[in-house]
Structures are given as C-alpha cells and as structure tokens.
Amino acid sequence: MITKEMCQIVSHKEIAADIFELTVKANFVGQIKAPGQFVHIRVSNGWDPLLRRPISISSFDKKKNQFTMIYRKEGKGTQLLSQLDTGEVVDILGPLGNGFPVGEVDKGQIALLVGGGIGVPPLYELSKQLTEKGVIVKHVFGFQSESDVFYEKEFSNYGETIVTTVDGSYGVKGLVTDVIKSLSFDCIFTCGPTPMLRAIKQEYSNKKVFLSIEERMGCGIGACFACVCKTGNDPSGNSYKKICSDGPVFRAEEVLI
Amino acid sequence: MITKEMCQIVSHKEIAADIFELTVKANFVGQIKAPGQFVHIRVSNGWDPLLRRPISISSFDKKKNQFTMIYRKEGKGTQLLSQLDTGEVVDILGPLGNGFPVGEVDKGQIALLVGGGIGVPPLYELSKQLTEKGVIVKHVFGFQSESDVFYEKEFSNYGETIVTTVDGSYGVKGLVTDVIKSLSFDCIFTCGPTPMLRAIKQEYSNKKVFLSIEERMGCGIGACFACVCKTGNDPSGNSYKKICSDGPVFRAEEVLI
Amino acid sequence: MNRLNVELPGLKLKNPIMPASGCFGFGREYSQLYDLNLLGAIMIKATTVETRFGNPTPRVAETHAGMLNAIGLQNPGLDKVISEELPWLSQYNVPIIANVAGSVEEEYVEVAREISKSPNVHALELNISCPNVKTGGIAFGTIPEVAKQLTRKVKEVSEVPVYVKLSPNVTNIVEMAKAVEAGGADGLSMINTLVGMKIDIKTGKPILANRTGGLSGPAIKPIAIRMIYEVSQVTNLPIIGMGGIQSAEDVIEFFYAGASAVAVGTANFVDPFVCPSIIEQLPELLEKLGFDHISECTGRSWKQNGQLAYHRS
Amino acid sequence: MNRLNVELPGLKLKNPIMPASGCFGFGREYSQLYDLNLLGAIMIKATTVETRFGNPTPRVAETHAGMLNAIGLQNPGLDKVISEELPWLSQYNVPIIANVAGSVEEEYVEVAREISKSPNVHALELNISCPNVKTGGIAFGTIPEVAKQLTRKVKEVSEVPVYVKLSPNVTNIVEMAKAVEAGGADGLSMINTLVGMKIDIKTGKPILANRTGGLSGPAIKPIAIRMIYEVSQVTNLPIIGMGGIQSAEDVIEFFYAGASAVAVGTANFVDPFVCPSIIEQLPELLEKLGFDHISECTGRSWKQNGQLAYHRS
Numbered sequence A, B: 001m002i003t004k005e006m007c008q009i010v011s012h013k014e015i016a017a018d019i020f021e022l023t024v025k026a027n028f029v030g031q032i033k034a035p036g037q038f039v040h041i042r043v044s045n046g047w048d049p050l051l052r053r054p055i056s057i058s059s060f061d062k063k064k065n066q067f068t069m070i071y072r073k074e075g076k077g078t079q080l081l082s083q084l085d086t087g088e089v090v091d092i093l094g095p096l097g098n099g100f101p102v103g104e105v106d107k108g109q110i111a112l113l114v115g116g117g118i119g120v121p122p123l124y125e126l127s128k129q130l131t132e133k134g135v136i137v138k139h140v141f142g143f144q145s146e147s148d149v150f151y152e153k154e155f156s157n158y159g160e161t162i163v164t165t166v167d168g169s170y171g172v173k174g175l176v177t178d179v180i181k182s183l184s185f186d187c188i189f190t191c192g193p194t195p196m197l198r199a200i201k202q203e204y205s206n207k208k209v210f211l212s213i214e215e216r217m218g219c220g221i222g223a224c225f226a227c228v229c230k231t232g233n234d235p236s237g238n239s240y241k242k243i244c245s246d247g248p249v250f251r252a253e254e255v256l257i
Numbered sequence C, D: 001m002n003r004l005n006v007e008l009p010g011l012k013l014k015n016p017i018m019p020a021s022g023c024f025g026f027g028r029e030y031s032q033l034y035d036l037n038l039l040g041a042i043m044i045k046a047t048t049v050e051t052r053f054g055n056p057t058p059r060v061a062e063t064h065a066g067m068l069n070a071i072g073l074q075n076p077g078l079d080k081v082i083s084e085e086l087p088w089l090s091q092y093n094v095p096i097i098a099n100v101a102g103s104v105e106e107e108y109v110e111v112a113r114e115i116s117k118s119p120n121v122h123a124l125e126l127n128i129s130c131p132n133v134k135t136g137g138i139a140f141g142t143i144p145e146v147a148k149q150l151t152r153k154v155k156e157v158s159e160v161p162v163y164v165k166l167s168p169n170v171t172n173i174v175e176m177a178k179a180v181e182a183g184g185a186d187g188l189s190m191i192n193t194l195v196g197m198k199i200d201i202k203t204g205k206p207i208l209a210n211r212t213g214g215l216s217g218p219a220i221k222p223i224a225i226r227m228i229y230e231v232s233q234v235t236n237l238p239i240i241g242m243g244g245i246q247s248a249e250d251v252i253e254f255f256y257a258g259a260s261a262v263a264v265g266t267a268n269f270v271d272p273f274v275c276p277s278i279i280e281q282l283p284e285l286l287e288k289l290g291f292d293h294i295s296e297c298t299g300r301s302w303k304q305n306g307q308l309a310y311h312r313s
C-alpha cells in the first residue's frame, strides 16, 4: 500500500558536508518490504519547487514506526528540506518501488555492497538485514573527498568497510571499481552514479549483480513514463522498465544502463 | 531614502478576525516622513508568490526604530505573512510614497478621520500626530461585522470614535457616509474602499478632503506604471499620478477615482 | 443537490473533473491510492498503432511552478490498450476518453476507428498537439487546414464524439479552434503543453535528452485561461480545460473562462490525491460563491450579468 | 580580469546585464536605490510619438511564479523623453537602448528617427511585440513579412543599430527572427511577454481591466530559453535574452542557450537590487564554472565541445 502521510520529524542533522540524516515517524513504515525502497517527498507547501524529491529509505524501525533517510543538500528542493526542524512535519509518499532481494543470497555466502556517494544510504538497511540472516557482508564505498564520507563506523558494525576517495584525502585513493577487483564475493548489491553501475555490470556479468538506478521522476508511482529504462535482451527496443515502480533495484541483466 | 531591509519581527498577533498586527524593527524608521506612507513586503524567499505586498505603516516609534502594520489575511501572500513568528525576519522595502499632510490642518480645528475596513490602520499614526498638534480628532470607521472591528479603544484615546457595521452587529448599523452627515468638521482624511472614497469626495467637494487610494502594484516605487490614476481637471486625459510614488494620499480634487 | 454532474457530447459525467492524458497512465497506479469511481472521467495516455518506447531519458525537468516533459508518446500500442488496459478499466463506472496519437493521418485514423469501438471509451481526444515527437503531432496542431482535414478523417471513422486537443504553441488559437470545428469536432480540449527548455548550469547542456519538452503546471495557467476565454466566445464547442489546475478555485477559474469540464495533469505528481480532493471541495466552494450548479460558471468572465451558461447539463 | 565586458552592435558594455524595458521606467526611481553606473545598459520604457495614458487599472495581476501586465505603453511621449528623460540619464556613463513603439509604421519611423539622434541612445529596441495595445504591436510581431518591412523602414532612418524585440506568441519564432534579419536588424531582443489572463474567483471577471495581459517572470523562462536556443542557431544576430531572469545562474543559462547579453524585467519588482546583485555575483560564478569570460558561455548548449562563442567581445 502506497500512502501519503504528513510525517513528523524525529531528528534531522548534518552528518557530513551537506549530507543530512533525517528520521521521521510514519505509519506506513509497516508497509516497507525491502531495503532499497524509496519515498517521494514534497519539500514545500507551495508550487515552486513543484515536484517531489525521491529519496531512499536508509533504515527503518517497524516497532517505533520510524524510518531514516540520508540525503545530500544539492538544489532548491533538498536545500528547503534541510531547513526543516525536529517536530515539523513533511509530506511523504511511500513506500515506493522494489528493493534489494535479500532472499537472493544465502547464509554463509559473501555479499559485496558497493556504494558511490549518495548511493550509499539504501545499502545500510540491506547490510543490517543480510547480517541478521547470517550473510557475510563486505562494503566498498566511494566518495569525492574526506569531508563527504559518512556512516563508515555504522557499516563497520556489520562487516569489513573499505572507503575510497577520488582525491585520496581519506581511505584508498581511487575508484571503488579498483578496490573490488581484489575482493572475493558471491554477489554484488550496488547503488551509485551510473558510470559506476555500468562498470560493475560489465566487469561482473558472470556474477549475481543487483543495481539500484536513479532517474529524474514525475509521479514516482509508475503512471507518467518519466523514469523508464530499456530492458536487457530485447531486440525490438520497445520494452522497458519503470524505475520508480519496477525498480529502482534490478538484476543487472534486466536493464540497459 | 528608500531602503530594502531584513526586518526582525518584534511582535505579531491576531487582533480581530483575520486581522493581524505586526511590529518590526527597521533602521529605515528614521526616514518615515508622514502618517500614511507604506512599505512593500516580500512574503516568501521563493518566487511564488512573486510580488511584494503593499501595506501601510499604521504607527512608528523613531526612538525604538520600530514600526507597526495592521493587515488582513486575505490571499496567498498575506496568509504566508501571517505565519511568521516573532524573531523571524521579513524583507521590507520602505518607506514608500507620500502620506497625509498633517500641516494642512491647524491647532483647534476639527479633523474627521474616516476609515473603511483595512483602510483604518494608516489613520492611527495620523490621529496621534494630529492630536499631539492640538487638532481635535473625530473617527468614523466602517466594518462588515462585529468580529472585524479593531483598534476602537486605541483610537478612542485620541478622540470620539464611532463604529458602524454593515450588518448592525456592532455600533451603528449602516455605512460611514450615513454617520458623517451629522458631524461637523473642518477637513477629512480618509482611507478605505474606492466606493467609500468616491462618495466622500462627491459629498464634500466644498471641504478639504485627503484620500489614500489603493491600486494593484508592481514595483511600488514609481517605475512600472502599474498603479496610475488619472488626474482631476485634465482635459487631455493623458496626465496621471502614480499612486505608489505620488500618493497614496492625494487631495481629493487632484485625482479621478 | 448534485452540483457537479455535467453532460458533454458522449459524456454523462458525475462530476467534471478528470485526470489529463499522460499524467495518469491507464489508471492502474492511482487505483492503488483511491477508488477511481470518484472521478468524472479518465483521459488515458496517448495511444499509437504500434508500441512506442518514446524518447531517451531524462524525460522530465522541473521549472518555476512548472515542469517540462518529453516522454515522446511512450505507450503499449493499440492492441494492448484494447485488449488489456481498457478491459481492466471497465471494472470502474467511469467513462474513458481515449487520447489518439500518430505520426501520419492513417495512423490517427486507425487508432480512432479501433479504440472507439471499446465499450467504455465514450469519447476520443485527438492529440494533434504533442510537442515531443519529431513527426506528426506538431504540424497537425499548428496548421489550421491540416488540423481540419485530420479532424474530418477521424470523425468519419469514430464511433464516439471527438474532442480535439489544441496546442498553445500557435499565433492564433481561435483560428485553430474554428478549423477543427469546421472539420466536425464535437468538442475541444485545451491546452496541451508549451514548448520549453531547461539547461543544466553545470554541464551547459539541456537537461532533457530530447532537449526541448512540453511545459505544464501552474506556470502555464494564465495562458490556458486566456486561450479558453478567447476560444469559448467564438465557437459552439464545449471545452475541456486544462493547464496548471491544482485546486477547486482553479477549476472555477477555468469554468469562468469558458470551460465545461476540466482535466488535471501535473498536479497529480505533486499531490496524487488532487482529483478526489478537488471533487470533494467543489460543492462547498460553489455554495460559498452562490452557484447551484457548476455549469452556471461556464463563461461567466465574458457573459453579461451572469446569463445562464451555454452548456448546461 | 574583466570577465563581463561584451561588445554588441552599437554597444560597448562593461557588463551584459541591463534592466528590461518597462520595468525600470527611465531610471529615475531605481537611481534612488543604487548607482546606475553599475549597469551594463538601460532599456528604457517604450516611447511613442504622443503622450499615452495607457490602459485602465488594474494593470497587473500576480500568477504562479509570474505576473501579468497590461500597462498599455503609457509614456510621456517622444518630445518629453528626448528633452527630459534622456538628458537626465546622460549624467550616467551607461548606454541607453531606446524601446520604440507605435500603432502604425509611420509612428515607429518617427520615434526611431528622432530618438536615435540622442547622444546617449546607443541602440534601438524595436518593440513589435507588445501584447497590450489593440492596434500595431501584435500584428507587426506575428506576421514575418510585416515585421521585415517595419524593420527595414526603421533601419533606414535610425542613426544607431536596431534590435528587434520578438514576441513569443507565434507558431514559428525562427521564421520571425529570419524575417527581421532579412529586414536588416542588427540584433534581436527576446522574449516579450506571453498573452495570458487571470480571473478573479470572487467576481468572475478578469482581474486586469484590459482583460488579457502579458505574462512575465520565472514562469516563462523555459519558453524564453527554448526560443533563444532555436533562434541563435539559425541567425547571425546577437541576442539580448530576457524572460524570468532572477539570478546569476539564470544569466548563464540564457548565455548557454545563445544570448550575448541579458535583460532583467519582473525580478526588479521582487528585488529592486537584483541587477547590481547579479553583476556582483557573476564573476565568481564564472570562475566556479571555469570560464575566463562570459562570452564563452554563449551558445554552449548547442555548440560541440564548447567551441568558442560566436559573438566574442
């Protein structure tokens, strides 16, 4: 069930440069099915900015009816969002889309979670659930620079966590793709910039790979065809997946990116 | 000097049904020249609503660098304005226009101040200044209904105050024009809906009458020609006054309304 | 007292509020959120003969109080719409207005002929105004003679009344309206989107992969109102108005301008419950404004002394 | 490093930012707020041969992220502009672009001939696009042949370069641009306002006394950007871009689209200091984006690999 709810802010803080962690109360938390689902947030009561912003659910607590998001303050909408205080309410539509299939990896197997920048957050709940299940979890996260890094300690609670930065100011200098070459694992769950997803998809076509993709959205629920991508292995070129309602998580071979 | 200033709200409260009294700190208070001048308020940081709202200065305190406005919560802009709290800041352009000429009435003479609805506020500072000068002040104010009445007590401090309501729920039932017929006075200062101003102008063409007129505005400073009115006694029909910069207060015979 | 029921050619509507084409798919998604029976009608996504993938992504960009889209008529194709979407929609007691699109005249004609046979399709909306496809759409929507010709051809084959959807990207909207009226249109729907563009400040390139897109949302409302005001005074066709509607007040404004029903597009993305909310709020607003029935509002802005509206249900 | 100086026909500008015609009067009011010498140029209010009162009030109405105006070319008339306004403006070291309007060809020609003799008028802006006057304006702005003819006539008498101001209310903006280029225009200014309307929900009547008005402000920016993008690729004329500009980022977007200078209209009403603020912020923004000079931005959205802008100062 998709719900539109006025959600009260439980906590809201900046956890890295322009990176905010936002926790809200929502009755629809009970409806969340898998890590990697997202919500669609209305950032103002007016009509400018007009569209909702899609933000991933990074963790949730069904007992408390709370969930947490982590987002980067970028443009007009997230800037407005970042000004909201604890106690205020925000109009959220969710939960949306299909998340990471925790069932696809077995106890004792090794899952590699690869995140780039603001693609890291949805992997947090995933890591938690995989760990609870007895899966061995490894994390490789890429950021631009030291000041962008967040949640390293939190992820370390669940498994080995390697951080790379483009400028080398923290962790390993370079891209996540350089680092994963040296790791062993049974499957990959990844979320981040498209070039990163593309590289991983290409390199590991022999492994189970699950990608979470981003695209500019209109409705967020599958009605407007704004967020489609072509499906893999379709000679006609006409078949498609809607990222908002079929995804945002896909098996790598399902989609062309 | 016209100034654009981020003014801090000192107090903000609802004083009648949908009527708000807003007091702010502003360095430009020192620049205010006469009662009846106004300011142009930006009600949001965004671009919807786009235009500033013109609101009269109802009183000011040069020592404290504060001034007060009284406005009715009507449309989108004043609704947003009414949500601001003490301590918040609001972007105000002012002081604008030319106010009521206190010098036009002498000590001991009788000035009749006639206000309709939200036209009442600018008369408050006027009443104060006239009284200080030794002018005898009488007030006649028209409102729709009992719940719309405000500042009756405040005005009573300066002189006789007669309130009329259209529905008769408070004071005299009827229009202000009915009441003034029975009063004696040397000159009229009035602000309110155009039909009221027009009636007064017509009825008292033999007296000194000063009107404060309203019109929809763009710039508020005389540059855009949005707020013009035709001048009286102009056979060409081409001469005009700008309400924002030549007015909003005019001698009745100066303008066609 | 039912203040909202209206009757237009082919359409007996419990209320004059419907989602606009392309902003509501074929109804499945919004049916998860509320009962579609609440709606006056549904304008379904443009249908073409063949399946179309549409334009590359990004397909949407936000602008001030508006958005650009360049979906490019993506749709499952005529066969699938007839065999899957329309039968699914028939579980609801809501008339469907089928948006008909194509690249050439024959394609429009084929879609119109076939889709108008579906029992729950009560009217067609002839989409001669899509700004986001390279062929077809735009020429049909900007040259009066071409529009008239196409309308006539479609009317010949359609089993239900035909509403022609006008493009605002023209010098003279009245001329277009009169042309399609002469071509036999039963009604008008207006307006489609205005062609616009947004450029990414960082990359220097247009945000939309298609570069240009159609501007919709509150930003275009004044243009829609003006065009409906102009057109409603000079044709006898009922108008389904659209362009930036987001509230019950907006609906009244469109009626005042000359509309007899309205469609809500972009606002569904902002508030997915906008259609049922408006439907709920309208009776009270009409009461406040002193109208017994919404049809009394049609054309008020140009009628003398509130003379009764022309298209009274 | 001066990143902002640009050169266009007749105009050697310290920066490419100027207030748009009609939104700045003749400069007197804004001169109370800041030093007009900061501006790149000033586009003064439309001037006609005779004094004009313009339309009845209300003349403005607010819309979502925009406004409508129907001033109706109110101005003191040619004589007064030449004898009072321009001499007053000559105290500033700022080139003036005189906006020329009229009801018939002869009127445009007379205003152009006389006003172009004023020493501080460095260019004319031929206003063939005012939507708010019953005669003149709109026909000149929507029929290519008429626009070309008028441009030619004005060019014959003008002592300074002529920029033609295009109306967005046309089916084909490219055709209009090419017509005035063929007529001898030295540059283009675009866009003027879009015709729109707002109806008062309480009275049922249009808010503007003139009923329709011109839509300006952020709402129309995507349309301006699209039109400049289209036109700049097919003419050799430099473009002064306008339509919803309110920030330094917007200026860059207009340059990317194809503008070589820009004008700011409605935003002056929202923030009277918007022009000097933008001028102050631009160098830093250019630095951040990696440009040595603002001219490098012109046409970036359609040029391959950022090839040097055509109209480099």
Ligand SMILES: Cc1cc2nc3c(=O)[nH]c(=O)nc-3n(C[C@H](O)[C@H](O)[C@H](O)COP(=O)(O)OP(=O)(O)OC[C@H]3O[C@@H](n4cnc5c(N)ncnc54)[C@H](O)[C@@H]3O)c2cc1C
Binding pocket: A038, A049, A051, A052, A053, A054, A055, A056, A057, A069, A070, A071, A072, A073, A074, A075, A076, A077, A078, A079, A118, A121, A122, A213, A214, A215, A216, A217, A248, C061, C062
């Ligand atoms: C399924 C999904 C999950 C996401 N999860 C997260 C998350 O957990 N944390 C996070 O920081 N970001 C996330 N994003 C990206 C986030 O949606 C954008 O950063 C955000 O919408 C930008 O809005 P803005 O107001 O900052 O920028 P603006 O520039 O004002 O945005 C303008 C418009 O473009 C859209 N837009 C801009 N950038 C993007 C983008 N990268 N992806 C999609 N739309 C975009 C906006 O939604 C808006 O409609 C996610 C995106 C998707 C599709």
Ligand SMILES: Cc1cc2nc3c(=O)[nH]c(=O)nc-3n(C[C@H](O)[C@H](O)[C@H](O)COP(=O)(O)OP(=O)(O)OC[C@H]3O[C@@H](n4cnc5c(N)ncnc54)[C@H](O)[C@@H]3O)c2cc1C
Binding pocket: B038, B049, B051, B052, B053, B054, B055, B056, B057, B069, B070, B071, B072, B073, B074, B075, B076, B077, B078, B079, B118, B121, B122, B213, B214, B215, B216, B217, B248, D061, D062
């Ligand atoms: C010189 C002057 C002094 C004023 N002083 C006061 C005052 O002291 N107290 C007070 O309550 N009101 C005053 N008004 C009226 C006040 O400006 C409007 O009530 C207010 O602008 C309405 O804005 P809104 O956001 O409520 O309405 P909206 O409907 O959202 O306004 C839309 C647009 O129309 C304009 N507008 C709407 N109604 C009016 C109106 N009556 N006059 C001018 N513009 C209007 C708005 O400014 C805005 O641009 C004054 C008007 C003028 C011209």
Ligand SMILES: Cc1cc2nc3c(=O)[nH]c(=O)nc-3n(C[C@H](O)[C@H](O)[C@H](O)COP(=O)(O)O)c2cc1C
Binding pocket: A218, A224, C020, C021, C022, C023, C045, C046, C069, C071, C073, C099, C127, C130, C165, C191, C192, C193, C215, C216, C217, C218, C220, C242, C243, C244, C245, C263, C264, C265, C266, C267
């Ligand atoms: C994402 C999107 C897709 C659209 N697709 C179609 C379409 O397929 N056929 C059509 O006639 N109009 C289409 N439109 C136009 C709308 O039906 C409507 O005419 C326009 O958006 C103006 O209304 P609005 O401002 O309420 O959105 C589309 C609009 C949007 C925003």
Ligand SMILES: Cc1cc2nc3c(=O)[nH]c(=O)nc-3n(C[C@H](O)[C@H](O)[C@H](O)COP(=O)(O)O)c2cc1C
Binding pocket: B218, B224, D020, D021, D022, D023, D045, D046, D069, D071, D073, D099, D127, D130, D165, D191, D192, D193, D215, D216, D217, D218, D220, D242, D243, D244, D245, D263, D264, D265, D266, D267
């Ligand atoms: C109040 C007002 C008056 C205007 N008067 C004129 C005018 O006299 N001549 C003209 O060419 N354009 C006139 N315009 C149009 C502007 O110059 C400009 O082209 C348009 O407003 C778009 O820019 P903006 O969105 O920045 O306002 C006027 C615009 C406004 C808002």
Ligand code: FES
Binding pocket: A216, A217, A218, A219, A220, A221, A222, A223, A224, A225, A226, A227, A228, A242, A243, A244, A245
């Ligand atoms: S955002 Fe509308 S279909 Fe995905």
Ligand code: FES
Binding pocket: B216, B217, B218, B219, B220, B221, B222, B223, B224, B225, B226, B227, B228, B242, B243, B244, B245
């Ligand atoms: S509001 Fe611009 S001249 Fe008065």
